[in-house]
Amino acid sequence: MRQTARALTLTVALLAAMAAPTALPAAEAPVAIAIHAGAGTMSREETTPKQETAIRAELEHAVRVGHRVLTEGGTSLEAVQAAVNILEDSPFFNAGKGAVFNAEGENELDASVMDGATLNAGAVAAVRRIANPIDLALAVMTESRHVMLIGEGAETFAVEQGFELVDPAYFHTERRWRQLQEAKTAQTAARRGTAGRWYSTVGAVALDRDGNLAAGTSTGGLTNKRWGRVGDTPIIGAGTYANNETCAVSATGTGEYFIRYVVAHSICEHVRDGMSIDKAAGRLIHEVLPAAGGDGGVIAMDAAGNIAMPHNTPGMYRASIGADGRVTVAIYASP
Amino acid sequence: MRQTARALTLTVALLAAMAAPTALPAAEAPVAIAIHAGAGTMSREETTPKQETAIRAELEHAVRVGHRVLTEGGTSLEAVQAAVNILEDSPFFNAGKGAVFNAEGENELDASVMDGATLNAGAVAAVRRIANPIDLALAVMTESRHVMLIGEGAETFAVEQGFELVDPAYFHTERRWRQLQEAKTAQTAARRGTAGRWYSTVGAVALDRDGNLAAGTSTGGLTNKRWGRVGDTPIIGAGTYANNETCAVSATGTGEYFIRYVVAHSICEHVRDGMSIDKAAGRLIHEVLPAAGGDGGVIAMDAAGNIAMPHNTPGMYRASIGADGRVTVAIYASP
Numbered sequence: 192m193r194q195t196a197r198a199l200t201l202t203v204a205l206l207a208a209m210a211a212p213t214a215l216p217a218a219e220a221p222v223a224i225a226i227h228a229g230a231g232t233m234s235r236e237e238t239t240p241k242q243e244t245a246i247r248a249e250l251e252h253a254v255r256v257g258h259r260v261l262t263e264g265g266t267s268l269e270a271v272q273a274a275v276n277i278l279e280d281s282p283f284f285n286a287g288k289g290a291v292f293n294a295e296g297e298n299e300l301d302a303s304v305m306d307g308a309t310l311n312a313g314a315v316a317a318v319r320r321i322a323n324p325i326d327l328a329l330a331v332m333t334e335s336r337h338v339m340l341i342g343e344g345a346e347t348f349a350v351e352q353g354f355e356l357v358d359p360a361y362f363h364t365e366r367r368w369r370q371l372q373e374a375k376t377a378q379t380a381a382r383r384g385t386a387g388r389w390y391s392t393v394g395a396v397a398l399d400r401d402g403n404l405a406a407g408t409s410t411g412g413l414t415n416k417r418w419g420r421v422g423d424t425p426i427i428g429a430g431t432y433a434n435n436e437t438c439a440v441s442a443t444g445t446g447e448y449f450i451r452y453v454v455a456h457s458i459c460e461h462v463r464d465g466m467s468i469d470k471a472a473g474r475l476i477h478e479v480l481p482a483a484g485g486d487g488g489v490i491a492m493d494a495a496g497n498i499a500m501p502h503n504t505p506g507m508y509r510a511s512i513g514a515d516g517r518v519t520v521a522i523y524a525s526p
Numbered sequence: 527m528r529q530t531a532r533a534l535t536l537t538v539a540l541l542a543a544m545a546a547p548t549a550l551p552a553a554e555a556p557v558a559i560a561i562h563a564g565a566g567t568m569s570r571e572e573t574t575p576k577q578e579t580a581i582r583a584e585l586e587h588a589v590r591v592g593h594r595v596l597t598e599g600g601t602s603l604e605a606v607q608a609a610v611n612i613l614e615d616s617p618f619f620n621a622g623k624g625a626v627f628n629a630e631g632e633n634e635l636d637a638s639v640m641d642g643a644t645l646n647a648g649a650v651a652a653v654r655r656i657a658n659p660i661d662l663a664l665a666v667m668t669e670s671r672h673v674m675l676i677g678e679g680a681e682t683f684a685v686e687q688g689f690e691l692v693d694p695a696y697f698h699t700e701r702r703w704r705q706l707q708e709a710k711t712a713q714t715a716a717r718r719g720t721a722g723r724w725y726s727t728v729g730a731v732a733l734d735r736d737g738n739l740a741a742g743t744s745t746g747g748l749t750n751k752r753w754g755r756v757g758d759t760p761i762i763g764a765g766t767y768a769n770n771e772t773c774a775v776s777a778t779g780t781g782e783y784f785i786r787y788v789v790a791h792s793i794c795e796h797v798r799d800g801m802s803i804d805k806a807a808g809r810l811i812h813e814v815l816p817a818a819g820g821d822g823g824v825i826a827m828d829a830a831g832n833i834a835m836p837h838n839t840p841g842m843y844r845a846s847i848g849a850d851g852r853v854t855v856a857i858y859a860s861p
Contacts, residue, residue: 310786310818316756317676337755338782341652342677344754419679420672421651428763428788447673451645453763456788460795483645 221514222261223496224397226254226274228284230443230488230507231389243522246283246508251520253277254510257395267397267405267439268306268329275302275325275407278393282364284508285391287323289364290411292371298362300411301425302328307404307433314339314425318346320356325409327354328425338427367414374415390504392424394441396433396492398514404439404494406431406455412446422446428456435494437462438471443507444480444487452479458491468492472499556849557596558831559732561589561609563619565778565823565842566724578857581618581843586855588612589845592730602732602740602774603641603664610637610660610742613728617699619843620726622658624699625746627706633697635746636760637663642739642768649674649760653681655691660744662689663760673762702749709750725839727759729776731768731827733849739774739829741766741790747781757781763791770829772797773806778842779815779822787814793826803827807834 228250238246257274261267279287290298302324303314313332316339321327330352331340340348346356394408408431410424423430423446430446432455433439440455449455454475461471472491480487481503488502488509496514500507500521510520563585573581592609596602614622625633637659638649648667651674656662665687666675675683681691729743743766745759758765758781765781767790768774775790784790789810796806807826815822816838823837823844831849835842835856845855 305786312786335753336782337753338785339756339761341754341756344752348753417679418670418672418683419676421674421676426674426761426763427785428761428791432788447671450673450762451640451647453767453788453791456763456791457795460792464799 220400220402221496222258222398222400223492223498223512223514224254224257224261224270224274224395225490225492225498225500225511226250226257226278226393226395226509227441227443227488227490227500228278228393228508229389229391230502230504231391231486232505247520247522249277249281249283250508250510251518254512254518254520257397258512261397261399264400266401267399267403268304270397270399271304271395271405271407272325272329274395274397275393275409276323279323279325279409282366284393285411286393286409288362289367290362291367291391291414293412294415294417296371298359298411299416300324300409301421302407302409303425303427303431304328304332304407305405305427305431305433306332307406307435307439310434312338312427312431314427315345316341316421316425317419318342318349319359320346321349321354322357322361325407328407330354339425362411370414390444390446390487392430392443394431394443394490396439396441396490398439398492398494398496402435402494404433404435404492406433406439406441408441423449423454426450428453430455432456432459434459438468438491438493440472440489440491442487442489444504445485448480448483448485449487452483452485454480454489458489462493468497469499473501476501476503555735555737556831557593557733557735558827558833558847558849559589559592559596559605559609559730560825560827560833560835560846561585561592561613561728561730561844562776562778562823562825562835563613563728563843564724564726565837565839566726566821567840582855582857584612584616584618585843585845586853589847589853589855592732593847596732596734599735601736602734602738603639605732605734606639606730606740606742607660607664609730609732610728610744611658614658614660614744617701619728620746621728621744623697624702625697626702626726626749628747629750629752631706633694633746634751635659635744636756637742637744638760638762638766639663639667639742640740640762640766640768640774641667642741642770642774645769647673647762647766649762650680651676651756651760652754653677653684654694655681656684656689657692657696660742663742665689674760697746705749725779725781725822727765727778729766729778729825731774731776731825733774733827733829733831737770737829739768739770739827741768741774741776743776758784758789761785763788765790767791767794769794773803773826773828775807775824775826777822777824779839780820783815783818783820784822787818787820789815789824793824797828803832804834808836811836811838
């Protein structure tokens with residue numbers, strides 16, 4: 192039965208190729224990927240030219256690895272995972288290794304992923320012993336009937352799925368520990384929102400040869416966060432959304448505003464209404480959010496592989512390889 | 527200064543009333559409320575006529591209490607809270623007292639609330655000692671900078687806000703305990719989804735005299751749930767959404783599908799595109815969700831107080847009092 196179906200598919204494909212000789216062969220179907228690693232007011236004092244060079248190299252590495260997955264015929268989900276894994280493993284970015292500390296001095300990680308072909312999605316929040324939370328979000332999507340698992344329950348699921356639980360010390364970096372101490376001594380300022388001007392989250396969106404979009408996002412959340420605060424990263428519709436019919440989005444910024452305005456889903460709905468990906472993403476980032484007081488940015492990609500990376504903050508770590516093969520790596524408004 | 531502003535407001539109101547003698551006096555501005563308490567395949571064997579009468583009485587009580595808040599000049603948020611509190615306190619419904627048990631034999635509660643005037647929102651997930659989770663979601667909205675707090679962190683916040691932590695035994699009801707034992711012995715069936723055909727969640731939407739919409743939802747989640755599973759109830763955009771410009775929605779059903787399709791927000795976006803509340807809510811509940819395999823229903827209200835209560839399950843506990851004062855209480859497709 193399956194073979195018959197396959198033979199039929201091949202026949203149909205053959206007929207289609209004959210009927211449309213100008214159609215691109217599969218190898219030339221467009222692929223594209225974009226990544227981000229946070230947005231905000233970059234303090235030039237805090238980042239030396241040497242560090243900036245290292246960060247740009249890491250962004251380029253991540254986007255190239257994700258892109259290779261696509262050119263070798265991998266799925267957009269695999270490309271998103273590969274790129275986000277590199278950003279999670281890098282101590283530069285607030286996800287996985289290098290995540291910020293909460294008020295109790297712990298690292299509490301959130302992540303989500305969505306498959307634009309099926310609208311399947313997976314998310315985890317407040318996990319503490321998963322080196323690559325995006326992998327666990329994927330497992331929630333593919334290996335459970337659920338979309339969102341949180342806290343210790345999510346880790347129990349991870350163990351059942353064969354994940355290794357890392358020692359929480361794995362996430363420790365001196366820079367983040369120092370940031371927590373600074374946030375605690377300047378707590379009043381932090382509560383006023385003057386600290387934490389860099390909203391660090393990592394994410395990726397991708398389009399594969401089969402025309403499938405995917406999006407994924409991973410974060411350690413806010414430095415010095417309390418009360419089990421969860422931002423937009425693990426919220427499907429807010430921090431992450433993907434639908435082949437519209438677009439794929441991964442967000443970074445003041446999570447609370449991204450939740451209230453359901454930013455990722457809103458961008459995709461504008462695309463459904465006929466807006467370009469540029470205009471749709473720009474509408475949310477440059478009009479809706481600033482009017483409400485929300486800072487940040489998104490990476491967004493439509494079904495043709497067109498990429499928008501708007502941010503209303505002075506900087507956003509980002510990189511992309513478009514359908515035309517052009518590579519961009521940028522931090523500030525102008526690369 | 528404040529008094530001057532107030533005098534000015536009164537003057538403006540007076541001038542407006544003089545200029546537009548046909549405008550309704552404040553007391554006659556439309557108010558409306560709708561509530562739900564779950565949807566699914568009602569088993570007539572499990573519910574005696576006496577129980578059904580009691581459930582209808584409880585639904586009517588909740589909607590009337592919420593309506594009185596509105597007619598006495600209260601806000602839509604206050605009306606939503608008052609109605610949901612009654613449903614939470616009732617042992618009949620899966621929220622607050624009477625919540626289902628998770629696989630560990632604990633009650634783990636989720637809730638969210640949203641203010642259509644400001645798009646402020648609050649949500650809690652996996653709290654275990656809060657009698658009325660909707661109250662805590664409201665406190666997250668009004669007393670923190672955050673939208674979502676989870677687990678023990680959310681309870682720490684609750685204590686700081688003066689909430690009393692109840693003994694987890696408060697939530698225990700024999701009926702729910704028996705349901706857990708039945709689910710455990712029929713676990714294979716449950717995993718196939720044949721059990722739990724009643725998706726019990728409670729919620730309310732309301733329109734107040736100032737023209738402000740609000741929505742709120744509260745639940746104990748799924749019987750025998752594992753791994754810290756969270757459904758759509760605490761997810762802004764999925765289970766709850768409110769925006770004065772479009773509509774207010776509270777959902778109940780297979781939460782995973784409501785998350786993937788961002789159901790509450792999608793309905794509001796359709797209203798923004800000019801669709802009636804009936805058609806917009808129907809589109810999601812009768813077209814999008816069934817095509818994907820999702821069961822459930824919503825209560826939805828537009829800015830004029832028009833109410834839609836579609837469900838694609840045989841039954842949904844629901845009640846409403848419209849802008850015309852008409853009271854409805856219903857369980858099945860026909861009341």
